[in-house]
Amino acid sequence: MIRQVLDERVVAEDIPEDAIKRAFETHRERFRAPSLYEAAHILFAIKPGAEDGHPQSRDKALQKAELVLKLVNEKPKKFGQAARENSDCSSKGNDGMLGQLSTGDTVPEFDAALATITVGEVHPELIETEFGFHIIRLDARAEGDFLPYDSVKTTISEAMERAAWAQAAQRFTAELVTGAEITGLRLTAAA
Template sequence: MVNGVTVPTKVIAAEVQNHAAPKNQPGLAWRKAANAVAMRTLLLQEAKQRGIRPEPAEVGPGRFETEEEALIRSLLEVAVEVSPPTEDEVRAEWARGPERFRAPPLWEVSHILCACDPRNDDERNAAFTRAKSLAARVEGDPQGFARLASAHSDCGSKTSGGALGQLGPGDTVPEFEAALREIKEGEFTSEPVLTRHGWHVIRMDAIAEGAVLPFDTVRSKIADAMEKAAWARNAREFADRLVASARISGAEIGNRSQGERL
């Protein structure tokens, strides 16, 4: 119940699919869903109390917000105010660690691809076995990487010993890029990396770190990030105030049971 209004069980049941939980704790997903529904109900009650009318915005080609989504968005636009950071605040944030703001890195990479359709269990498992075996051979003979790539890779780069040349952020699929960000120069992945193309054994041949960018180049990016962080903080504080003044039972929002407190 939220401020005397009973939330139907079917509403919580529909929300459960949006919340992950360990298989041995099925009740956890239900509790998460109940908390989310309670918070959404509070926001909708506040929007209606303020007389806000839903005006669904287009969120994609031919796709619009639901009335509830429009109400909550409109409420937050009215209730959560944020002032842009001052020039001194932005410069102070930059000065805290200028090395955080760099041009994109460049990675010089080689790989061995064991191609498969990841959606096919048999193909995926067979390709993984191949890739795992090749990774072990690379570990035992790092200097033989190019020879193994030439003989066993399913990528056209096999003609150059698996060399892909220089790659930057966005030049490859996300799973491959995520692996590149974890490998140091001269290292290779001891565990194969799965992408839509199959399993990869990856070697990092060289890394060129991006140069530290001057303040004027990153000023707008820092200001935007600071404003978004302030908005999120103020939105949480607004939600906390709603919870503190609400009568809630059957859900826990925050660190303690609202049913017990109210």
């Protein structure tokens, strides 16, 4: 019922075209096509609830991952062999190569690491995800192009309209509270 009242009484102002364009230009970096990556990894899986000492306990996986990371940092050409011998991922049969990935294809921690690695390098730290510890090598990156205004105009407009409606609903609610007379309750200041 509250939503019905708000829908009937709250009217948000229309968003002018110049405001939409200004938002687009101000936040240009947000409007890109996803980046593409070619990467390889070595996964040291963690089994949830595994007891200490189990090969897939967090501690054991971390110890093994640290040793292998040290090896591939010292001898980067050994990455493929290290993947074949140590990875808990099926990509180990392909030297850890994952093929072409797009932003959002992997878990957020993995995506974030891909965005920061220099092409041709191994990430200097282990990346922990819900699956375990990863050693990640980035072989290629193609940054996503900026999207044209016409392709994102509707999305920006809808987001701005939702924000304007929420602000109008907040003002309307505040006006109701300010003008309300409450009886039957005695409010006291909190100690």
